[in-house]
Amino acid sequence: MKYFIAGNVSTRLCRLLKFLRDKKLYFFTAIGVISLLHSKTYAQNISLSEKNENLEEIFKKIEKQSDYVFIFNTISLSKSKPVTIKIKNANILQVLDKCFKNQPLTYTIVKKTIIIKEREIKVNGFLPEEAIVVYGTVTDEKDNPFSGVQVSIKNTGILTLTDENGYYKIVLSDKNSIIAFDILGYNKQEFSITDNYNLDVKLVPELKVLEEILVLGYGEINKRDLTGAIAAVSIKDLVKAPVKSFDDALAGRIAGVQVTSPDGQPGAPAKILIRGGNSVTQDNSPLYVIDGFPMEDYNLNAINPADIEAIEVLKDASSTAIYGARGANGVIIINTKKGFNGKPVFAFSNYYGIQKNTFDIDLMNPYEFVKYQIELDSATASDLYFTDGKNLESYRNKKGINWQDQLFRSAAMRNHHLSIRGGNKDSKYAISGSVFKQDGIVIASGFDRYQGRVVLDQNLSPKIKIGLNSNFSSFKSYGTPFTGSRTTHLNLLINAWQYRPIAGDLSLDKLLSDAQDPAVISATNY
Numbered sequence: 001m002k003y004f005i006a007g008n009v010s011t012r013l014c015r016l017l018k019f020l021r022d023k024k025l026y027f028f029t030a031i032g033v034i035s036l037l038h039s040k041t042y043a044q045n046i047s048l049s050e051k052n053e054n055l056e057e058i059f060k061k062i063e064k065q066s067d068y069v070f071i072f073n074t075i076s077l078s079k080s081k082p083v084t085i086k087i088k089n090a091n092i093l094q095v096l097d098k099c100f101k102n103q104p105l106t107y108t109i110v111k112k113t114i115i116i117k118e119r120e121i122k123v124n125g126f127l128p129e130e131a132i133v134v135y136g137t138v139t140d141e142k143d144n145p146f147s148g149v150q151v152s153i154k155n156t157g158i159l160t161l162t163d164e165n166g167y168y169k170i171v172l173s174d175k176n177s178i179i180a181f182d183i184l185g186y187n188k189q190e191f192s193i194t195d196n197y198n199l200d201v202k203l204v205p206e207l208k209v210l211e212e213i214l215v216l217g218y219g220e221i222n223k224r225d226l227t228g229a230i231a232a233v234s235i236k237d238l239v240k241a242p243v244k245s246f247d248d249a250l251a252g253r254i255a256g257v258q259v260t261s262p263d264g265q266p267g268a269p270a271k272i273l274i275r276g277g278n279s280v281t282q283d284n285s286p287l288y289v290i291d292g293f294p295m296e297d298y299n300l301n302a303i304n305p306a307d308i309e310a311i312e313v314l315k316d317a318s319s320t321a322i323y324g325a326r327g328a329n330g331v332i333i334i335n336t337k338k339g340f341n342g343k344p345v346f347a348f349s350n351y352y353g354i355q356k357n358t359f360d361i362d363l364m365n366p367y368e369f370v371k372y373q374i375e376l377d378s379a380t381a382s383d384l385y386f387t388d389g390k391n392l393e394s395y396r397n398k399k400g401i402n403w404q405d406q407l408f409r410s411a412a413m414r415n416h417h418l419s420i421r422g423g424n425k426d427s428k429y430a431i432s433g434s435v436f437k438q439d440g441i442v443i444a445s446g447f448d449r450y451q452g453r454v455v456l457d458q459n460l461s462p463k464i465k466i467g468l469n470s471n472f473s474s475f476k477s478y479g480t481p482f483t484g485s486r487t488t489h490l491n492l493l494i495n496a497w498q499y500r501p502i503a504g505d506l507s508l509d510k511l512l513s514d515a516q517d518p519a520v521i522s523a524t525n526y
Contacts, residue, residue, distance in 0.1 A: 045089040052082040055116075058099060068092060068109075071133055072116035073158060073171050079104050079118070117171065132172040136199040138162045138181060145342050146183070146203060154178040154190065164341050164425050231255065233311040242353050242413065244436055244447065245300045246308055246334075247272060256315050257330075266440040267447030267477030269300055274315050274330030286313075286330040287323055291469055294323060302473035303334070304434045304451050306349060306417045310335045336469075338455050339421050339428030350416040355441050357408040366400040366502040367392070373500075385502070400501030401512065407496050411439035411446075423457075430455040442492070445479025 046065045050058060055077055059070040085098050096107055096114070108115045115133060138146045145166030152159035153172060162168045170179065175193055182188045186203040193199075231254045241249040247270040251259035258273040277284040288298045314322070314331040323331055364372065371392060373381035385395070419432035433452040440446050456468040482492050 046092060046095050047088045047090070048095065049086045051084050053084075054082060055080045055099065055103075055105075058083055058085070062092070062095065066092060067112050068114050069112060070114050070116060071169050071171060074160070075158065076105065076118050077116065115171070132175055132193065132197060133169060134172060134179060134193060134197050134199055135167070135169040136201065138166045138168065138201045138203065140186075141202070141204055143202070144340070147341060149181055149183045149203065152180050152182070154180050231257070231313045231315060233313070235308060235310060238308075238311070239305055241305075242351055242415070243305065244415075244438060244449065245269075245303065246305045246311065247300045249305060250311075254313055257313060263482040264441065265477065265479065265482050266438045266445055267301060267449075267475065272332070274313065274332075278329055284329050286332050287326045289323075289331060289333045291334070291336055294326060296326060301447075301449060301475050302451065302471060303336070304417060304432070304436070304453075306419070306434065307336050307432055307453055308334060309337045336453070336455070337419075337421065337430055337432075339423040339430045339457060341425055341428065342422055344420055344422035347419045347421075348417070350414070352412065352414045354410055355413055355439075356410045357404070357441050360402075360404045360408075361497055363402065363404070363497060364501065366395045366398045369400070369501055370395045395502065398502065401503075402501065403496040403499050406512065407443060407492075408441050409439075409443055411441045413438045426459040428457040440479055442479060442482065447475065447477045449473065449475035451475075 046062060048058065048061060050061075056072075059072070063069060080103055083099050085095075087095060087098060092109075092114075100107060104119055105116055106119050108117070113133075138149045138151075140146045145162075145164070147162055147164045147166060149162040149166070149168075150159055151162065151168045151170055153170065154177070156177075158170070160168055160170050172179075172193065178190050178192055179199065180188060180190045181201050181203065183203065185206055187206050189201060189203065191199060191201070233250065233253055238246060238249045238253070243249045244267065247259060248261070250257060250272065251270075256275045258276075260271050260273075262268060262271055272286055273284055274286050283297075285297070288295045288300075290298070290303070310333075312333045314327070314333065320327050370381065370385050373385065374392065415434065415436045417432065417434040419430070421430040423429050431452075431454050434449075436447075436449040436451070438447045451471070451473045453472070454468060454470050457465065458467065459465050480492050
């Protein structure tokens with residue numbers, strides 16, 4: 001065999017085959033070819049120099065120098081002895097023989113996989129069945145890799161956890177074993193093993209979790225032991241509402257939380273009351289806690305609803321115990337979306353809508369208005385409306401101006417949002433940007449917002465973590481205020497409703513185009 005392997009293999013092989021053919025030793029030729037192929041299969045040069053090293057670390061170094069992968073049970077591997085080895089340019093079999101010398105373990109090579117197991121003890125002259133390796137990937141309800149899931153063999157102490165990619169491997173000693181997949185907040189799933197040892201599992205969230213841990217301002221508590229009033233908002237339903245900010249979408253979703261809009265001005269913040277107002281003269285707005293930072297008088301237009309991960313509302317006195325007097329009006333806790341361990345996920349959403357006034361106030365027609373003016377001030381009304389031989393009946397079928405038609409319009413609203421999230425075990429990121437434009441249903445009014453977020457998390461070491469959470473917003477609200485402050489004199493809608501629908505001696509176009517009504521000014525200018 002030494003002569004057969006050394007030198008040029010092809011040339012030597014031909015000579016050897018010719019020699020054996022002449023000697024009619026075909027049987028030995030077949031053995032020689034098989035031996036050559038076998039030796040080439042394991043001919044990967046591996047060098048190790050370790051002293052009192054554990055087997056797991058040696059396996060890692062072998063994997064770095066070869067194409068082989070080790071599968072083992074940590075409980076069984078803990079029974080191994082430290083290994084001292086010094087070997088150079090050896091094949092995998094030579095290395096493994098030295099590593100497993102005087103060890104309570106043995107190995108089996110299946111293609112490029114090395115399966116480690118305990119040395120089997122014969123019982124009545126028979127060996128137990130060969131070990132079975134089950135492997136696969138665990139994902140969550142959104143098909144994202146699920147790390148940290150406990151994979152165990154039922155009624156045994158054998159278990160493992162999925163890695164950062166949701167991958168797992170576990171060794172069974174009995175084909176009739178049952179594998180269980182379990183993690184807090186998700187339904188436990190169990191599977192019997194068939195002939196298919198590649199088992200991929202998708203976990204589904206548990207709808208009612210009494211033992212779920214809630215993270216509050218002062219610590220953690222089991223959900224069933226929680227006595228405070230806490231309400232959560234379904235983000236899935238919230239993002240379906242075409243609104244500029246999340247406060248507009250809260251209306252009617254949480255018991256005890258009242259959301260009202262002071263007027264229809266585009267960009268005007270909603271007024272939120274949690275279980276009624278506590279003060280007659282002071283502000284009753286709740287405290288907002290965004291990603292752990294308490295904020296008062298926060299402009300909610302700065303956050304795009306698509307960037308929110310979860311919203312919780314603290315409605316009772318427990319919020320005061322956590323946040324002090326600032327939480328007396330309740331607390332709204334907002335957690336925004338962060339990066340995660342996995343491949344980058346791009347998301348783009350947009351919508352376009354039309355807004356319009358659905359109800360008009362029933363106003364006086366020209367006949368009714370002139371009749372009212374005569375009853376109110378007959379002298380002034382006669383000078384304005386009863387000229388050129390006109391009387392009250394002249395206005396019965398006369399066309400007038402409905403100022404609501406001149407004030408209101410069908411207005412467009414559009415939103416565009418683009419985000420990317422992802423990362424790995426140590427670095428996670430979330431970047432997003434959005435453009436929101438809303439034209440008011442009142443002419444010459446609207447709201448524009450340009451917003452962007454950058455969230456970075458970096459693990460420098462197991463004990464040191466740094467991060468960046470920034471939100472950039474630029475928004476503008478324009479147009480005449482719809483309502484006056486403590487007076488109806490500056491109320492745009494009231495002025496439109498009470499303005500006269502008829503021009504008298506003036507044409508309707510003149511009444512529409514002039515900034516002021518000259519007839520009214522001259523009649524009341526004393």
